[in-house]
Amino acid sequence: MDLTFLLETISEPWLLAFGGLVVGVLFGAFAQQSRFCLRAASLEFSRGTPNDRLPVWLLAFSAAVLVTQVLAAINEVQASEARQLASPQSLSGALLGGLMFGAGMVLARGCASRLLVLSATGNLRALLSGLVFAVIAQASLRGLFRPLREWLAGLWTTGDIGGNDLAAHLGLTSAMTIAFACLWLAAGLVFAWRARLKLWQAVAAVGAGLAIPLAWWFTSSMARQAFDPVQVEGVTFTGPSADTLMLLLSPPGNVLDFDIGLVPGVFLGSFLAALLTRELKLQGFEGGRSMARYLTGATLMGFGGMLAGGCAVGAGITGASIFAVTAWITLTAIWVSAGLTDRVLSGIETGRLQAAQ
Template sequence: MDLSLLLDRYGEPAILASGGLLIGLTFGAFAQQSRFCLRAAAIEFVAGAPGAKLAIWLLAFGAALAGTQLLALMDLAQLSEARQIASPQSLSGAALGGLMFGAGMVLARGCASRLLVLSATGNLRALLSGLVFAVVAQASLRGSLRPLREYLAAGFTSNEIGGNDLLAFSGASVEWAIAFALAWIAAGIFFTWRASLSPWRALAAIVTGLAIPLAWWFTASMATQAFDPVQVEGVTFTGPSADTLMLILSPPGGALDFDVGLVPGVFLGSAIAALIAREWHLVGFHDGPSMRRYLAGAALMGFGGMLAGGCAVGAGITGASVFALTAWVTLSAIWLSAGVTHYVIDGERARKSTQTPAQATP
C-alpha cells in the first residue's frame, strides 16, 4: 500500500487519524447491525442455550483471527512489532483485569465497544456508562489509580517466562493458526444455522471481525512508510477512549493518531447504521439501583481493561488474533467472570421471578 503521496500532502498524524476514523466507521456500522456483544454471547453460553448471539461472536472472533494470520502468512503486517508481542506484558494484570472487566461487563450490560455502539443509537445509559469507563481508564493510565494498577501489574510478567508469543512457545506455524481460526468460524457457522440467524447479520459479524486485521494492515503499512515511528496495532477501546476524552477536554491542537480517529469513527458508524435502519431512539435509566449498577460496572471495566492491557475487543480479539498469551488469559478470565457474575446476580433474580407466591421468601 503506497501512502507516500498522501503522507507528503497531509502529514502522518492526519493520515493515521483518518485511517482510524474509516476503520472505526466500518467496525461501528457492522457491530451495530450484527448486535456484536461478548456479554450476550457469554450469557447464552452459561445458560446452556447457545444461539444467535454466540454465533455472532464466534464469526467475528474467527474472522479476526483468520484475517490477521493471513496477513502474517502473506507478509503484509509485521505482527512481531505489535505491542502485545514486542513489549513485556503483565500476566497477573491480564488475569485480575480480565476478571474485573468480565464482572463489570455484565453489570453495565455491555463491554466497552458495545457501550460505544449503543450510545450512538440514543442509549443514554450506555453514553453515561461509557463516559465513566473513559474517566476511570484515564485515571488508571495516568491519574490517581495508576499506582494501584502498576502494583497489581508487576506481580507476574511475560518476561519471567521468556515472552508473550503463544505460537513461538508452542512451535506452531502460521498455517496451523489459520486452521485454528477456521475452526472458530466453522463453529460460528454451525450455530448460525442452528439459530436460523439471518445471512445479513452473519455477514455483518464477519465484517466486524475483519476490522481487526484491517487495522493491523493499515498501521503496519504506515510503520514502513512514515518518517516518525508508528505503533503497529489493531482495534482496542480502553486506551483510545481515555485518549479521546483527554483530547476533547484539553486545549485544541492535541496530537492526532490512529486511536484518536478510531473512537469517533465507531460512534459515527454506529449512528449512521442505526439511522438508516430506523433503530435510533432515546433510552434512559429505569431507576436509581439500575443506574448504580451500570456505573459500577463501567468503573470496573475502566480499571480492569487498563490493568489487563485491553478490553473485550482489544485483548479478547485483537490481542488473541496475534496469539499473545496475556490476551488469551484475559479473554478466558472475562468469560469466566462474566458467567459467574451473571449467575450470581441476574441468574438469582431470574430464579426469584419464576417462584410462585408460596415459594417466595417472605
Template sequence: MDVLSLLELVDEATLAALFGLLTGVVFGVAAQRSQFCLRAATVEFARGRLGQRVAVWLLAFSTALIWVQGAALSGLFDVGEARMMAVAGSWSGAIIGGLMFGAGMVLARGCSGRLLVLAATGNLRSVVSGLIFAVVAQMSLHGWLAPLRGWLAGLWVTPGGANVNLLTALGLPDAAGLVLGMAIAALAFVLVRRNGLGLSTMVFASGVGFAVALGWVLTYSLAQVAFEPMAVTSATFSGPSANTLMFFLTENPELDFDIGLVPGVFLGALLAAAWGRELKFQGFEGEGQMRRSMTGAALMGFGAMLAGGCAIGAGVTGGSIFVATAWLALFCMWVGAGVTDWLVDQGGLGQRVPA
C-alpha cells in the same frame, strides 16, 4: 493509492487518525448491524445455550483470526511489530483485570465497545456508562489509580520485556493460526445454521473481524514509511477512550490512530442505526439500574487497563495475533461474566436482581 502517495497529501499524524476513523466506521457499522457483544455471548453460554449471540461472536473472532493471520502470512503485516506484542505483558493483570472486566460488562449490560455503539443509537445509559469507563480508564493509566494498577500488573509479568506469542511458545508453525481460525469459523457456521441467522447478520458479524484486520494492516503499512515512530495497533477501546477524552480536554492535543477510532465507531454505528431506523432515546429505568451500570463501567475501566485491553482490544484484536496475555484475559472475561451473571441475574445470591 498507496501510503506514500497519501503522505504527500496529509502529514503522518493526520493519516494515522484517518486510518483510525476508517477502521472505526467499518467496526461501528458491522457491530451495530450484527449486534456483536461479548457480554451477550458470555451470558448466553453461561446459561447453557449456544445461540445467536455466541454464533455472532465466534464469527467475528474467527474472521479476525483468518484475515489477520492471512495478512501476516502474505507479508502485509508483521505480528512482531504490534505494540501489544512488543511490550511486556502481565499475567496477573490479565487474570485480575479480565475477571473485573467480565463482571463489569454484565453489570453495565455491555462491554466498552458495545456501550459506544449503543450510545450512537441514542442510548443515554450507554453514554453515562461510557463516560465513566473513559474517566476510570484515564485514572488507571495516568491518575490516582495508576499506582494500584502498576502494582497489580507487576505481580507476575512475561519475561524478557516482551509479550509471549502463543504459536511460538507452543512450537506451532505460522500457518497454525490460520488453521485455527478456519476451525472456529466452521463451528460458527454450525451455530449459524442451527440458530437460523440471516445472511446480513453473518456478513456484518464477519465485518467486525475484518475491521480488526484492517486496523492492523493500515497501521503497519504507515509505520513502515513514517519518519516518526508509529504504533502498530488496531481496534481497542480502553486506551483510545481515555485518550479521546483527554484530546477534547487538553490544550494542543495530538492526533493518532486512537483519536480517529472512537469517533469513527460512533459515526459508523450512528449511520447504521439511522439506516435501520433504530435511533431511539433510552434512559435508565430506575435508581438500581443506574447504580449497577455505573459500578459495571468503573470495573471495566480499571479492569481493561489492568488486563491490557477490553473485550475487543484483548479479546479480539490481541487474540488475533496470539498475544498470550490477551488470550488469558479473554478467558478470564468469560469466567468473570459467567460467575457474575449466575450470582446477580440467575439468583445465585438468593434472589434475582433486575437488570
C-alpha cells in the same frame, strides 16, 4: 499497498487519525447491525442457550484471527512490532483485569465497544456508562489509580515465561494458526446455521471482525512508510477512550494518531447505521438501582480493561488475533467471570422475588 501518495498529500498524524476514523466507522456500522456483543455471547454460552449472539461473536472473532494470520504470513502485518508482542506484558494484569472486566460488562450490560455502539443509537444509559468507563480508564492510566494498577500488573509478567508470543511458545507455524482460525470459523458457521442467523447479520458479524486485520494492515503499512515512528496496532477501546476524553477536555491534548480517530469513527458508524435502518431511539435508566449497577460495571471495566492491557475487543479479539498469551488469558477470564457474575445476579434476583412473595 503503497501509501506514498496519501503521505505526500496528507500529513502523517492526520492520515493516521483518518485511518482510525475509517476503521472505526466500519466497525461501528457492522457491530451495530450484527448486534455484536461479547456479554450476550458469553451469557448464552454459560446458560447453555445458544442463540444468535454466540455465532455473531464466533464469526467476528474467527474472521479477525484468520485474516490477521494470513496477512502476517505474507508479511503485510508486522505482528512482532505490536505492543503486545514487542514489550513485556502483565500476566497478573491479564488475569485480574479480565475477571474485573467480565463482571463489569455483565453489570453494565455491555462491554466498552458495545456501550460506544449503543450510545450512538440514543441509549443514554450506555452513554453515561461509557463516559464513566473512560474516566476510570484515564485515572488508571495516569491518575489516582495508576499506583494500584502498576503494582498489580507487576506481580507476574511475560518476562517470567520468556515472552508473550503464544505461537512461539507452542511452536505453531503460520499454517497451524490459520488452520486453528478456520476451526473457529467452522464453529461459528455451525452455530449460525443452528440459530438460523440471518444472512445480513452474519455478513455484518464478519465485517466487524475484518475491521481488526484492517487496522493491523493500515498501521503496519504506515510503520513501514511513514517518516516518524508509528505504533503497529489493532482495534481497542480502553486506552483510546481515555485519550479521546482528554482531547475533548483539554485541547490540544494528545497528538493526532490512529486511536484518536478510532473512537469517533465507531460512534459515527453506529449512528449512521442506526439512522439508515431507523433504529435510533432514546433510552434512559429505569431507576436508581439500575443506574448504580451500570456505573459500578463501567468502573470495573475501566480499571480492569486498563489493568489487562485491553478490553473485550482489544485483548479478546485484537490481541488474540496475533496470539498474545495475555490476550488469551484475558479472554478466558472475561468469559469465566461473566458466567459467574450472571449466576450470582440471577441468585440475588431469585432471592428478592421469593422474599417479596
